[in-house]
Structure formats: C-alpha cells, structure tokens
Amino acid sequence: MEENEKKVGFYTTTRKVRLYTNNLEYLKITNEIYNETVEKYYNLLFENTQFLELSNQNCLRELEKITIKSKTGEKPKDYFEQNVPLYLRRAAINEAIGQVRTYFGLLENSKKNKNIKPPSKATRFNSSMTLYKGMYRNLADGKIELKLFDGNDWKWFGAKLKDWQIPEEGEILSPTVVMKKDYVMLHIPIKQRIEDVTPIKYRMKDENIRVCGIAFSNSDKFAICVALQSTGKLVKCIFVPGGDEYKNRTKQILGRIKKHRQKNWSYAEKDHKNYWIKLKNISEHYAHEISRKIVDFCVENKVQVISIAEIKDINEHFGKRVGIYSPIFLRKKIIEYMKYKAFKEGIIVTTVRSNYTGNRCYKCRSIVKRNGLKSVCEKGHQADYFFNTAMNIGIMCLKKFGKKIKLEI
Ligand SMILES: [Zn+2]
Known part of the structure; x- marks a missing residue:
C-alpha cells in the first residue's frame, strides 16, 4: 500500500427497532417454520459433511440439489415436501451451515486442547429469522411488510417500526426478526462506506x-x-x-x-x-x-x-x-x-x-x-x-x- 493512498472500507452497524404487528400469531408460526427448516438442513449437513469443504454458496446449492425437485420433476434422495418461500429456505440453510461450521470449529479446538469440552449437537433450534429480499418489502420510515404464513398460505402483512427512518447514506442489509418474550425487535444492519480506513x-x-x-x-x-x-x-x-x-x-x-x-x-x-x-x-x-x-x-x-x-x-x-x-x-x-x-x-x-x-x-x-x-x-x-x-x-x-x-x- 502506498503511504499516502486512502484505503476505502466498509462498516456495518445494526439498528434495533421495535416491531409492532397485528399478526403476531402468523409471525410466530413463520418463525417456527424457519427454525424447523434450519433443523432439517442442520441434520442433513451432518450426513453430508463433504459439503463443508465448499464455499457457503456452493454448500447451499448442493443442499438444495438433494432436497428439491429438479426442473423435470424428479425427486432427489432427501426430498421433503415443504411449502416455504425460496428465500426463507435459503436464509435457513445459511443459518444451518453457520451452526454446523461453528460445531466443527469447536470440535477442532477441543481436540487440540484437552481442557475444552467437545461441543454437543444442537437439539433445540431457536434462531432469529433473517429476512432475505423476497421475505420483506416496502421498508420505509416507520413501516415494513413481511411475508408470513397464516396457517394456509403465504401472504404479505404490514407492520410498524418504532423510531425507524431510512438512513440517508448506506446500504440496508437483510434484517433479522428477534422474538422476545413480550415483544418483537427488528435488527436492521446498515453497511456504510468509510472514506479512509488507513491505520x-x-x-x-x-x-x-x-x-x-x-x-x-x-x-x-x-x-x-x-x-x-x-x-x-x-x-x-x-x-x-x-x-x-x-x-x-x-x-x-x-x-x-x-x-x-x-x-x-x-x-x-x-x-x-x-x-x-x-x-x-x-x-x-x-x-x-x-x-x-x-x-x-x-x-x-x-x-x-x-x-x-x-x-x-x-x-x-x-x-x-x-x-x-x-x-x-x-x-x-x-x-x-x-x-x-x-x-x-x-x-x-x-x-x-x-x-x-x-x-x-x-x-x-x-x-x-x-x-x-x-x-x-x-x-x-x-x-x-x-x-x-x-x-x-x-x-x-x-x-x-x-x-x-x-x-x-
Ligand atoms: Zn510560555
């Protein structure tokens, strides 16, 4: 690096805002479906650890290949019937990949250091749902629309966001729905360009x-x-x-x-x-x-x-x-x-x-x-x-x- 050359960088901050919805039940159902999907792919990945050699993106692709019908309608070996939007499934698969990678990382550490206990496989799944594009839309000042399962079908529902304004600068990344005991939060990451990150x-x-x-x-x-x-x-x-x-x-x-x-x-x-x-x-x-x-x-x-x-x-x-x-x-x-x-x-x-x-x-x-x-x-x-x-x-x-x-x- 040239000494006087500016080095541009990126910085992500997360805004945490309260989410109000009249359809809390649907949100809960959707969150459960998300976690069931995480669980399925988590277990499937343990049966197919060779996929972990791949990048996250390719690992996701392989997992999809073995679980989703092909274009010609053929059912692959691990096919399972599931009525979920593509982007909910993808977010769940990425969550599962992350969790399995963490598991093997910890396992590796425990082999090197006898003081560290080997990790145990997850049995309960309670992740916060990440909303990829396709699962949310019309994010604006004070509001958002979410795609939720109402027991029969996937539909769009409006929700309110307290004290939320679209930032003047920066790119909004996939928000996460965080279910608390009595309320719901939406975590919205914002990626900003930093003009100079030279040490x-x-x-x-x-x-x-x-x-x-x-x-x-x-x-x-x-x-x-x-x-x-x-x-x-x-x-x-x-x-x-x-x-x-x-x-x-x-x-x-x-x-x-x-x-x-x-x-x-x-x-x-x-x-x-x-x-x-x-x-x-x-x-x-x-x-x-x-x-x-x-x-x-x-x-x-x-x-x-x-x-x-x-x-x-x-x-x-x-x-x-x-x-x-x-x-x-x-x-x-x-x-x-x-x-x-x-x-x-x-x-x-x-x-x-x-x-x-x-x-x-x-x-x-x-x-x-x-x-x-x-x-x-x-x-x-x-x-x-x-x-x-x-x-x-x-x-x-x-x-x-x-x-x-x-x-x-
Ligand atoms: Zn003096």
Whole structure:
C-alpha cells in the first residue's frame, strides 16, 4: 500500500427497532417454520459433511440439489415436501451451515486442547429469522411488510417500526426478526462506506497530515478544537458552546425531581419517571449536537486524526463536586458519538496521556498559572486556558508519531 493512498472500507452497524404487528400469531408460526427448516438442513449437513469443504454458496446449492425437485420433476434422495418461500429456505440453510461450521470449529479446538469440552449437537433450534429480499418489502420510515404464513398460505402483512427512518447514506442489509418474550425487535444492519480506513501509524507518516486537538471543559465551552498542521501550526480553532444552556436545563429538571421527592411518592411516580427520561433525552441531544459540530469542523479543515486526552475515570478526575449532569460529565458520551461520526468520515480518534495537557504552556513548555478561564506561563505567554490545553493535546499527538514541531513564538 502506498503511504499516502486512502484505503476505502466498509462498516456495518445494526439498528434495533421495535416491531409492532397485528399478526403476531402468523409471525410466530413463520418463525417456527424457519427454525424447523434450519433443523432439517442442520441434520442433513451432518450426513453430508463433504459439503463443508465448499464455499457457503456452493454448500447451499448442493443442499438444495438433494432436497428439491429438479426442473423435470424428479425427486432427489432427501426430498421433503415443504411449502416455504425460496428465500426463507435459503436464509435457513445459511443459518444451518453457520451452526454446523461453528460445531466443527469447536470440535477442532477441543481436540487440540484437552481442557475444552467437545461441543454437543444442537437439539433445540431457536434462531432469529433473517429476512432475505423476497421475505420483506416496502421498508420505509416507520413501516415494513413481511411475508408470513397464516396457517394456509403465504401472504404479505404490514407492520410498524418504532423510531425507524431510512438512513440517508448506506446500504440496508437483510434484517433479522428477534422474538422476545413480550415483544418483537427488528435488527436492521446498515453497511456504510468509510472514506479512509488507513491505520493511524500509516496516516501519521504523511507530511501533510492534519491533527485536531480537543479539550473538553465544564464551562460554557463544551469543547475547544484546534486543527493543526503536522508542524503544530494552527490552521483554525473553534469553541463549541452550549455548556451553560445544558447546565441550566438539567438543573431545572433536577430541581423538579427534588421537589417531587418531598411529595407523596405514589402520586408523583409517573411524573418522576418522565423527568429522568427528559434528562436522558437532553443529554442525548447535546451529545449528538456537539459531536456533530466537532466532526463537521474536522471535515471542513481536512483533519484526519483527532487527539483527545485519556481520562479513565471522570469522577476521579474532576471530583463529584461538579454534578453528573454538567458539561464535563457529558464528555464520555460526546466522545462515543464523535468516534462513530468521525469514523464514518474516515477520521480516526486517538488519545494522549492527560499529564501536563493543562498546566504547561504549549509554546515554551514552562509551567502555567490558571486564572479563571485564562492561563499565563512563567515567560508571560497568555492564552485561553482550554485553548492552551487543546494545543498541547494536538501537539502531543504529533510528537508521539515523530513529527517535528515548529511554532512561531
Ligand atoms: Zn510560555
């Protein structure tokens, strides 16, 4: 691979959404038929282990050959009468192949290592049904149609999907129906193209690499981002605001919860629960918004690597004095979402050690004194405290990968 060449990749995420149907019985019957089919092919494959030498696709073909009538109507040796759509059977066969391969993989391991028990053959089949095209259609915002067996025939039935919207980008792969005790979930995999999956050590060799250092704060500035050239030269800086607003909104709700606690619990219970949901929603909203702004900034400034300070335990680091619903505590969630969004844009997030990110001057490395939101170093360099921190975090990342820092002081 060329050092500067971008390597495109793919990444699959799975959206899990509640499925509501008025035809739960049919869905259950269909799911049973699916598992009966898995079982049949599972057992058949144990009688025909030579097929396992083949690729999954060819293995499926061979299994079909020995169980399905030929075009001329001849019945093969293992033919069995089964009224199932082609794509349900194929999904079930692939499931069976997967399970049998897993069995032999485990068996192999147990032969090599005496501490590992040999696996036992499956006797109960309870797989989640994968829907190939032909088993579902008209997947749209909030809805889907499924092909189900109603006891007599296969028919299309509509179902509702909670909070589901067709993603703007990415390819939707075969969904899986997951039957829970009291409800049904649909797992929908989405395959996305990643612009650049080059590992960090290769991309950091590039002379023109740009790194973004990010500091998080408990002030109105949720995050301070500095986009740097490989020499440490500042390209652009942004402050992502909203910390005070977030603090005020959560404070209000926390105040109401406190009031409710003093009231009669049984009256207040429902409201009380709603308040906690509200708190969660507000936090989610800000985490999404802030992470989106950071990633947009990085894309605009052609950043390929994001550097943040490694903080294992935020409680330990900042103390409980700041409160769980304060901006700095949202750091973890912002980073989680930022990583995901950055990855989709081909940007990697990496960490540097958190020592000295705040208390050294990024220009001259001398010790910094903090005065509110300002910092002044021993040699008199003044800067915004968090800007200085973000610069250090960015520069530390560049140094870690052997870049020569040339700052104009
Ligand atoms: Zn200085």
